[in-house]
Amino acid sequence: MEKHKDASELKGKTGLxxxxxxxxxxxxxxxxxxxxxxxxxxxxxxxxxxxxxAAIMPxxxxxxxxxxxxxxxxxxxEVLNSAIEAVVDRFGGEIHPLSGKAKDLGxxxxxxSLLLCGCIWLFILFKEYA
Numbered sequence: 001m002e003k004h005k006d007a008s009e010l011k012g013k014t015g016l017x018x019x020x021x022x023x024x025x026x027x028x029x030x031x032x033x034x035x036x037x038x039x040x041x042x043x044x045x046x047x048x049x050x051x052x053x054a055a056i057m058p059x060x061x062x063x064x065x066x067x068x069x070x071x072x073x074x075x076x077x078e079v080l081n082s083a084i085e086a087v088v089d090r091f092g093g094e095i096h097p098l099s100g101k102a103k104d105l106g107x108x109x110x111x112x113s114l115l116l117c118g119c120i121w122l123f124i125l126f127k128e129y130a
Contacts, residue, residue, distance in 0.1 A: 029079070037082050039110070040075070047071045050121075063124045070117035077113040081106035 013021055033040040054067035084106040088099045 033079055033082055037078070040078050040082065043074055043078055047075060057128075059124065059128055063128075066120050067124060070113075070120045074110070074113045074117050077109050081110050 034044070050071050051068050054064050054071070057064065057067075084102055088102050091099075
């Protein structure tokens with residue numbers, strides 16, 4: 001069983017130690033999301049395809065940044081949604097209206113980010129190739 005650290009053990013780090021720890025925690029977060037979140041895995045696989053496609057398309061820099069940024073935004077929102085779900089689940093298995101509301105709102109945020117990404121990609125592709 002994994003030993004849980006007291007929150008005070010993680011506070012007070014500065015400089016390179018803080019940066020190193022922040023990076024290490026981010027890697028742990030990525031591994032955890034990859035291992036436990038199917039939607040995250042699917043979105044990462046799409047990002048691995050979509051980001052290079054956007055980068056090599058014969059379009060302007062702003063359009064490329066919009067396309068790539070919208071894909072990254074989906075990943076960010078998915079991770080935040082997973083974090084919300086983890087916190088809600090941490091506080092018990094009973095069904096509570098506020099728990100459901102938190103999860104539903106997180107899911108809505110993911111949907112909005114996906115719709116935004118799709119609209120940006122479609123708009124740019126149709127503008128360039130229509």
